[in-house]
Amino acid sequence: MLFALMAGRGTAGQRSVKRQAAGDVKLDFRTDDDAVFSRPVSISHDRDAVYVVDAEENEIRVFSKTGAFIRAFGRKGQGPGEYDSPADLDISGDRIFVTDRFNKRIQILDREGGYLGGFRVPFTPDQICVLSGGLIVLSHLPLGIEGPEPMVHGFSEKGDLIWERADSRYSGERVYDTFRNLVVMVKGDREDVLVIHKSDERRVLRFDKGGKPGAPIRVTEDYASKRISLPLRGPKRLISAFCWDASFDGSLLGLLAPDYTEENDLGPGRTVFLIEPDGLLKDIIDLPTAVTRIDMEGDDIYAVDSENCLRIFRRRQE
């Protein structure tokens, strides 16, 4: 195992902020075909394994927490255990819940990928969080054709819609609206979900099982948004990029910050900012490479790098 650890200290607000480097736990992923994906869109873990959803291959690959390939399941299609661009998964008990985007349905699987059931939804589902009591919270990217529409939906396991929240932003300019309505949804620590806009919003929204909004996390300005002018039709518009991806572990929200490229564009970054429940910055983790997806568990960060390869990083507390 290789660790690179550099610790520094700074201050944010009145608290001390640690800056740490994380190193690769395993280095030979790149030579392992199972750990290189076509279009990885989601990475998650449970007590035993790490799961990566590949939207192009229409499959889910399962790895041990040290990165050993265990199994893959799924293929393109419309039948049970088949997918059309799966987008995300969540694990609850011994069941895996997968959003099957263009089939507009949720599939429920056992841990080996065996089909147990599912239900259809009236939109293309994106991210999924399964809360206790079988409440399934889904996000979707709104079409933005006729005005604002809810982006977060609570369903029962039988597929009954229970509540809808988080109205989308609507300006009539579809590309602009698409950017502003991109969200990351993660499971919180209060039987709730956190909804993080990727741009133009520094508040992290919270909704409990009943859909009741909680106090949002107002993220400190010590975590800076990055502004970019996008080539949109109509008037020039600046967008404040907030995060590329996010993960929640314990009580900390990890925000993967985008980085400026040499062309002054914004691409995936290599720094994770840990935010406390009150919105203040706790730690900063420098990864050895840019990543597009993160999933935190204690000192480990499961990730997919910008070359679509699985990575597992570990940091050390001082």
Added chain:
Amino acid sequence: MKRAIALVLAGLCLLSAFLFFPQAAQGRRPDECYGNWNSCRVNAFNMDVSWFRMALALTVCDVGLGKCIID
């Protein structure tokens, strides 16, 4: 005389546009157009490319939607 011809031509243009767009939209099933557009933009942001490139990709999707509806 010239003014009358110009008015007639402008009227014909407006009439043809008025007649053309509803027929085209009905002919190509806007639902399919929006479905293809949604697939296009989902693929665009699934690629995890930089934001400028994604904006270009989304704009291409948007132009495709407009063309699909008009055709």
